[in-house]
Amino acid sequence: MGQHSLPSIFRAALAATKAPQQVCGAFSFAQAKASKRQASPVTIAAIRKQALEDFTMTSTLRQADWTRLHPQPYELGESPFWHPQESRWYWVDIPGKKILRAQADGDNLEVWDMPSEPGCIAPAAQGGLVIALRHGVFRAQAWGGALEHLVTLPYDTQTVRANDGKCDALGRFWVGTIDETKAHDAAALFCIDARSGAPVAQTMATGALTGNGMGWSLDGRSAYWADTPRHLVHGWDYEPASNTLSGHRTHLQFSPKPADWVSGDARYQGRPDGAAVDSQGNYWLAMFEGARICCFSQEGHMLASYATPAQCPTMPCFGGEDLKTLFITSARHGRKDDELARYPDSGCVFSMRVEVAGLPVHFFAD
Numbered sequence: 001m002g003q004h005s006l007p008s009i010f011r012a013a014l015a016a017t018k019a020p021q022q023v024c025g026a027f028s029f030a031q032a033k034a035s036k037r038q039a040s041p042v043t044i045a046a047i048r049k050q051a052l053e054d055f056t057m058t059s060t061l062r063q064a065d066w067t068r069l070h071p072q073p074y075e076l077g078e079s080p081f082w083h084p085q086e087s088r089w090y091w092v093d094i095p096g097k098k099i100l101r102a103q104a105d106g107d108n109l110e111v112w113d114m115p116s117e118p119g120c121i122a123p124a125a126q127g128g129l130v131i132a133l134r135h136g137v138f139r140a141q142a143w144g145g146a147l148e149h150l151v152t153l154p155y156d157t158q159t160v161r162a163n164d165g166k167c168d169a170l171g172r173f174w175v176g177t178i179d180e181t182k183a184h185d186a187a188a189l190f191c192i193d194a195r196s197g198a199p200v201a202q203t204m205a206t207g208a209l210t211g212n213g214m215g216w217s218l219d220g221r222s223a224y225w226a227d228t229p230r231h232l233v234h235g236w237d238y239e240p241a242s243n244t245l246s247g248h249r250t251h252l253q254f255s256p257k258p259a260d261w262v263s264g265d266a267r268y269q270g271r272p273d274g275a276a277v278d279s280q281g282n283y284w285l286a287m288f289e290g291a292r293i294c295c296f297s298q299e300g301h302m303l304a305s306y307a308t309p310a311q312c313p314t315m316p317c318f319g320g321e322d323l324k325t326l327f328i329t330s331a332r333h334g335r336k337d338d339e340l341a342r343y344p345d346s347g348c349v350f351s352m353r354v355e356v357a358g359l360p361v362h363f364f365a366d
Helices: 008-014 029-035 041-057 337-342
Strands: 077-083 088-093 098-103 110-113 118-123 129-133 136-140 147-151 160-167 173-179 187-193 200-208 211-216 222-227 232-239 244-253 271-277 283-288 292-296 302-307 313-319 325-330 350-353
Touching: 029 200, 077 118, 077 160, 077 313, 088 118, 098 118, 118 173, 129 160, 129 173, 160 211, 173 200, 173 211, 187 211, 200 222, 222 271, 232 271, 292 313
Parallel strands: 118 160, 211 271, 271 313
Antiparallel strands: 077 088, 077 325, 088 098, 098 110, 118 129, 129 136, 136 147, 160 173, 173 187, 187 200, 211 222, 222 232, 232 244, 271 283, 283 292, 283 313, 292 302, 313 325, 325 350
């Protein structure tokens, strides 16, 4: 087992293990694994066991005062953001092939049907949206407007589609993908830059199963990206000007799902899905199947864990006029009847007030 399967707080114990670096412009997990020396399995097992015990001991759930934004549930909500100029929430329903938006209180819900699954969206500085669909990345100048093709990403659309993503502080659109076979490590992370004319897509990382949890530290010098089925969040050093990832590390590692787990079993605390960063640099992470959202410090220490009104929360964001409303999407797609009976609002979107403000959404620059 390599270093990037261990929690960040224990990386020092494996200093002798060679850390992977950037490979030919894009970080490759497969090449990184192949290049590592083997560390002591006994030592690694002990470190991992202690890390997971520490995570469990510090993850006591807090109850939260959630408000359902709108009574209509959707299949798999994702990619939420608060549009400060419109005072609206936006999000997508991936299998439903829809983009949605509503006022702050959930009124005036609008639905826009897409030709294929929208993985993620972001507002554009010149108006409208940038949209990552299964079959390409598109630009819409206005709500309901024509879809203008920007780029086609290099993957097989029969088994891979766009998933989690957002814009960075310089206006580039980052898109993670999902390997629907869950077997071929075909998911990757791409960055689309349209600031200088024709959009250019750069491959930033490869060799994953499901890309999620995209985010950056407050100073923009660290990047985070989750691989959900592997229960881990990657971390890198990041140079915004040159758009370079280096110094790969494991930022967070979570316990795997027990083989005999059933929905509602509290032994399992979920796996990392979508994320958001607040104004103190804390990393808020939706834990799919864990019925919780967790807040971690920049160093990877858990600060709080809040119960959610759905077994499968998917992605948080901050909004409202003061950015102190935490908004979270959720899923009901493929969930069993007994779970939906316990969580009848699964697939809805929810909000709660928080003490620390979030960061405003970054706009796509073109």
